[in-house]
Each structure stands twice: as C-alpha cells, then as structure tokens.
Amino acid sequence: MSDTIWVAIIVALSSSIPTIISTIYINHLQFKLKRFELSQNSKDKAVINYLENVSSCLLGHEVGNIVDYQKSVHILTYYFPNLDIKLLNQAILNNKEEGIDKKLERVYPVIKQLSKLRKDL
Numbered sequence: 001m002s003d004t005i006w007v008a009i010i011v012a013l014s015s016s017i018p019t020i021i022s023t024i025y026i027n028h029l030q031f032k033l034k035r036f037e038l039s040q041n042s043k044d045k046a047v048i049n050y051l052e053n054v055s056s057c058l059l060g061h062e063v064g065n066i067v068d069y070q071k072s073v074h075i076l077t078y079y080f081p082n083l084d085i086k087l088l089n090q091a092i093l094n095n096k097e098e099g100i101d102k103k104l105e106r107v108y109p110v111i112k113q114l115s116k117l118r119k120d121l
Helices: 003-061 061-081 086-092 100-119
Strands: none
Touching: 003 061, 003 100, 061 086, 086 100
C-alpha cells in the first residue's frame, strides 16, 4: 500500500476515536443521572406515601390504616436512615382526644425533618 492510504487510515482512526470516547463518557453520565433521578423519584413517592398514611391514621384509627402507616415508615427509613423513629411514631399517638390542629402539630416536625434531609441530598 502506498503511504497516502496509510495516512488516510490513520487520519480516519484519529478523528473517530475521540468521538467514540466522548460518546461513551456522555452515555455513562446520562446513566448516572437517570439512576439518580429514579432514586429521587422513589424517595419522593415514599414521602408522599407516608404523608397519605399518616393522614389516614389521624382521621381514623382503623387497623388497616396503622398497618399501612407502619409499612410506609419502614420504607421511609430505608430511604432516609437518619430519620428519628420516635418523632415519626409520635405523629399518630394519642390520636382520639385531640382536635385536628393538635394532630397536625405533631406531623409538622416530621415534615421539617424530611425537608431538611431531602435538601441535604
């Protein structure tokens, strides 16, 4: 082969290798970003599920509501291991005698703690 063909092959490889490397790198970053996004969505769903279940427990003290609440607490502590379990459980204690305002006052510290942990991510 002549030198011109070898030079053309080397130039073609030299121009395609950086493109391949940058494509692989961009795909890797997109994968990490998608995984982070899915993780955040799961955490958001866990928080929403907890808030729905705590409201069900505050409005009615049925056994099914308490079971669903405990499930949501376990899921929440999986995603937020630094949560204070006592604070979570105080939200539904002594539920029958109080008005809705007092009940909500016990939920506000949980929401504040969840907001703080969510911002720290």
